[in-house]
Amino acid sequence: MMRRRHLLATAAACAAPAGAMAQVRAAAPACPSQRGDVVGLVLEGTGGPAGAVAVFGQAFRPGDVPDAGAGRAALRARLPDGRPVPVQVDVKARHPDGSARWAVVALSCPALPRGSRQGVVLSAAAEAAGPAMDxxxxxxxxxxxxxxxxxxxxxxxxxxxxxxxxxxxxxxxxxxxxxxxxxxxxxxxxxxxxxxxxxxxxxxxxxxxxxxxxxxxxxxxxxxxxxxxxxxxxxxxxxxxxxxxxxxxxxxxxxxxxxxxxxxxVRAGTAPWVRHDAAYLADAAAVARYDLSTGVDEAVLARMGQAVTTPAWAAPLTARGIAQDMGQTGGRPDIGPATMPQAAWLITGDPRAAAYALGQAEAAGSIPWHYWDPSGGAGSGGWIDTRRWPRLWSDGRGGPAPGGLMQPVAGDTGWRADCAHQPDLNFVPYLLTGRRALLDNLQAQASWCVVSQWPAPAARGAAGAAGPGEGVNVVRGNQVRGAAWSLRQLENAAWVSPDADPNRPWLRAAAAGNWAWIRAQIPAWTAAQGEAHGWIPGEYGSAGVLPPWQQDYFASTAAIAARRGDEAARAVLTWMANFLVGRFAAADRGFTRNDGAAYLIANLSSGGQPLGSWAAIGEATRARGLSNGNGWGKSEGDYVQLAMASLAAVSDALGSEKAAQAYGWLAGTGAPFTRAQDFARDPVFHIVPRGRAGARCAP
Structure with a gap:
């Protein structure tokens, strides 16, 4: 069925009134300035005494924190004036070269008055921290x-x-x-x-x-x-x-x-709040490259800060602003590479956005998609996977176990999970805090993304079934947006899960299998799609048309996987770039430039065959009344934002100058919802090419 337009709006709990805005920007982290320096952070005082220990998660670029031997890594920390800060690092995941990819870091912080800020620099060290406490x-x-x-x-x-x-x-x-x-x-x-x-x-x-x-x-x-x-x-x-x-x-x-x-x-007082360097996290391919120069509307942050103080927020098993009917369309601040509160947290480092995002990460536990297998993982427990349960379909139509769950999901939970509209509520909160329970939620959702898909006979363990992605395919037969967000979950869970985690091998295999399957389809898809090739086939709900914005969703996932080193994902994104970038560079071949960000464009003939040229797509788009012409009447939503984010991601991941040029053109058109104040009110897709993200650090 046709979905109604995904109109840009911000949820009532986070909306900001129109008019003049006070914008909150990130505090500039201390600049790495010495050999071995890795990243600067900002500590925000809570009034606690010297020695209060702050614990947080930190991602690292390949090679920045080398393996120190015996599976260890070491960090030093110092204030900008050179004074050392005691630090401890527990590396959980490593890059292929053995250097730290993600770690839990502890700092013994200086005394800071409430609200004051102090820069601190983390540096690679030659020696690990001292022995464990008594x-x-x-x-x-x-x-x-x-x-x-x-x-x-x-x-x-x-x-x-x-x-x-x-x-x-x-x-x-x-x-x-x-x-x-x-x-x-x-x-x-x-x-x-x-x-x-x-x-x-x-x-x-x-x-x-x-x-x-x-x-x-x-x-x-x-x-x-x-x-x-x-x-x-x-x-x-x-x-x-x-x-x-x-x-x-x-x-x-x-x-x-x-x-x-x-x-x-707590005996000594609360430790300072840690503000991360979001630009460094983007360099580490942990998160998208958000524009840090615009900031976030103070009214948005104030509303989040108010929401977390209400009695309803404190109650267990409540939704905390998450859309319980995930099939709900319209303005959704939770759909994207990250949710709106998470994007606001990354962009500003503001504790109010963090509290809201962390509250929603906890609330994700109440979504009935957590399937724990006591004999899973390495045998002592893990989230359901298709190695042990190849026939499982968690949908009620799965029938008796092992085809379905032994106890079906109750029909009156108040939740309707939907892979095409699922938010990622836990990756960023876990990434920045190291709270292990949030990793549980992330992994459980990634598992659900696979077992909630119908296990077609050719897909799961059937006799003779072979090839990449069999048993874990979340793309074939799915809506493109469902494939985008399901792969986002698998990719994030696999990337950040500890190397020793018993769930990680299956998660990594599931993500890699999907990328390999898509890559294997490229020759046939290219032959069918012709000159305008590069769009992922899928279920769209309307005959003969393609929503470009769903391709943009998928591109955001492909880009982060490519930046993390997945060669199959890079090949997929390179193939997609022909369409993603080409839609804004085909005016001389008959495709109206503004239609690259239209709600729908024509992509199939009346006989259901892909239209093989930009001219044919342009002509059919105009004939069906879908064209923007020289305006933006068919883009009255966040569709231009999505196209800009996609072009930025392609530019970043592939170093594409053509994508950067298309981004620059689109950003300068004055299209709907592309003003600075629009992004300040809803920064979910305020993703920019490398070099456009604003100032990074303070001396």
């Missing part, structure tokens, strides 16, 4: 106890600290002088969980050198393909150092959902 001494006299009670009075209790000590010895998440962290997972007694065997506690416990004890406790009712799963009902309590840090009653938690909170017993 955990036994640091935990002496501490307490962390979780209790779960069922309606009938049954109680399940777990003392986290003995389990924490054991987990640190076996598989620490952080291990050094500033921070130690590890994960505890345990099945909750069915009697305490309302009679179901699908509820588990996943607690990430961290102890820091400043004396803070942090627990991120998640109650995940997500065990799949096992008997006795279903809706859970319970009361939960977490006591930290004699204080009730968390207490809540959950009358009904649907299966395949989770919720959690990060709470702490």
């Amino acid at each position: 955990t036994a001494a640091a935990l002496s006299g501490r307490q962390a106890v979780v209790t779960v009670r069922g309606a009938g009075g049954a109680e399940w209790r777990l003392d986290l600290l003995p389990a924490f000590r054991a987990a640190l010895a076996e598989a620490p998440w952080q291990a050094g002088p500033l921070a130690v962290a590890a994960r505890i997972s345990a099945a909750v007694s069915p009697a305490a969980a309302g009679g179901v065997a699908s509820l588990r506690l996943v607690a990430d416990v961290a102890l820091r050198a400043d004396g803070a004890l942090w627990v991120e406790a998640w109650f995940r009712n997500d065990v799949a393909m096992r008997p006795n799963g279903g809706e859970a009902a319970y009361a939960a309590q977490l006591v930290l150092d004699g204080r009730t840090a968390l207490e809540v009653t959950i009358p009904r938690q649907f299966q395949y959902t989770g919720w959690g909170r990060l709470v702490g017993s």
Whole structure:
């Protein structure tokens, strides 16, 4: 069916009134200026004392933080005046050359008055940080106890600290002088969980050198393909150092959902807020290259800041502004390479945008697409994958297990997940914070992207099925936007998952298989599409037409994968560039330039065959009343923004001068929603070519 136009608007919770705006821009990070310097950051004071430990995630460019031997890497940190700052780095993922790709970093920060800012520079070091702290001494006299009670009075209790000590010895998440962290997972007694065997506690416990004890406790009712799963009902309590840090009653938690909170017993005061260098993150191919010069409307940030203080925001298992009916079209601030709050966070570093984005990352746990396989991964648990479940279709039409879920997703969850309109709620929050629970959410969604697709006999494990992408294909037969966002999830989850994570091999194989499959189709698609080749075939809902903006969606995913080194993705993007760039350079061949960003253009003949030339496409587009002509009447939405973002990504990933020229032309046309104030109010697609992103650092 025809979707109504994707009109540009910002959700009511984040909208800004028209008129004059105060724009918030990122604080310039300290400039790397010495040999070995890698990246500058900004610390924003909270009034805490010297020595408060800030922990965050940081991506690195290939080669910037070399392997220091024995699988280690080392960093130093200093203030711009040269004073050293104690630092600890725990590398989780590496580039092919062995250098750090993504790590959890801890800083022992200087004392900073609330609101003050201090630059800090991270540098590659010759030696790793010192030995881990004395955990036994640091935990002496501490307490962390979780209790779960069922309606009938049954109680399940777990003392986290003995389990924490054991987990640190076996598989620490952080291990050094500033921070130690590890994960505890345990099945909750069915009697305490309302009679179901699908509820588990996943607690990430961290102890820091400043004396803070942090627990991120998640109650995940997500065990799949096992008997006795279903809706859970319970009361939960977490006591930290004699204080009730968390207490809540959950009358009904649907299966395949989770919720959690990060709470702490903080003795020394809160550590400073860390503002990342978004330009460096773009150079590292972690995120798109956002324009940092325009900033974000203060009113947008103020509304986000207000939203997170409401009582409704604090309640578990609520949507927190996420579109629960994901099939909903129209203005959606959550659809893109990142969500609008995440883009605002990257562009400004503002804690209000971060709090909103992190709140939505937590709320993503309530979407019923979390399928935990206790025997998955390397055998001790992992998200559902098609190696173990090749026939699984999580849709209710999958039938009895193993064709479908053993317990189908309930029909009254309030959520309708849709791969064509799914937001990525967790990649950026995990990337910037290192909160492990958000990686869980990211990986679970990536798994769902595969098992929610109908496993056609030729696609999953059928006799004789072979070739790239079999068993994991999210492109074939899908809407192009669905393929774009599903591949976005697989690509992001595979790229940022720790090298030792048992889910990573399947995620990497799934992403690579899809890129290889698309690449294998290029010769046939080129022959069919002719001169204007470069558009991904898919289900569009309207006969004979193509929405260019869906190709732009797909290009954003292909570009980030290409920039991360995937050669198949680069080949796909290179092929797509013929269409993506060519639509703005074919006026002399009969295709109106402004129609490159029209809502729809004609692409098939009345007989369903691809139109083989720009002239034929242009003539059919005009004949069907779809052409912009010399104006923009068919682009009254974010379609020009999308085209600009696509051209910028092609320019960045491929070094295409033609794409950069087309971007420059389009940016100067005055097309709808391309003014600076439009991007300041909704920066989701404010993506620019390399060199146009604004000032990077301060001396």
